[in-house]
Amino acid sequence: MAEKNNNIPFNEDHYTHNINRDNERSLDRRGFMKTLVGAAGVFAVASLPWGVIAAKELSDLGDKKYPKQKITDITSFAIGDSVDFAFPGEHDSAILIRLSENKYVAYQNACTHLRCPVFWKKEDGEMLCPCHHGKFDVETGVPIAGPPRRPLPEIYVKVENGAVYAVGVKRYEA
Incomplete structure (x- = not known):
């Protein structure tokens, strides 16, 4: 009967037997x-x-306090005109529109669709986003045409001593 040889035919240090080396994880x-x-x-x-x-x-967004910021003097601001300003920060563009003798509305003027600037078209009484023909209601900031689905963020304004001031930003609940 032939005897099986179970010996490894080469030295253990051969490179093919490095799987279980010491200090290897x-x-x-x-x-x-x-x-x-x-x-x-x-x-x-x-x-x-x-x-x-x-x-x-x-x-804390709803309770956030904003510093009062002067936008314009009433004497230099005719009915139907608009003024661009920055609020609450220097890079947050906004628009103020005088609708009547004592009615002013202000919104952040970045379209709620793709953040394009929104313009006041005095002749037609419309707030327009030229990028995708979005329109917003000037009284409420609610979209009335085009792809925008959310209203423009409203800026609270206050009239004091012959000037219009921005005093806060309306928080919209989701």
Whole structure:
């Protein structure tokens, strides 16, 4: 009877037998899943402070106080005219329109569709977005034509001592 030779035909240090070397870490499926879940947990915990900060900012929007900002003098502002201004920040463009002797409306003038500028067309009494032919009701800021679906953010105005001031931004609930 022939005897089987179970000897390895080459030295153990051969490069094909480096799978179980010392100081080498093996990672099976279970170990990989544990690592994956652990990493997800670390990312979730690490992002928690940012979520808290965002929630605080969003909840305080309704109570946010804005500094009163002068827009224009009444004497230099005829009925039917409009004035562009920046409010609440220097990069937030807005528009003020005088509708009658004592009625003023102001809106942030970035279209709620794709943020194109909205213009006041005095001859037609319309607020227009030239990008996609959107129209907004001048009395309410609500879209009346085109792709916009949300109203323009309204800016609260106050008339004092012969001037018009911006005093706040209306918060719209979703």
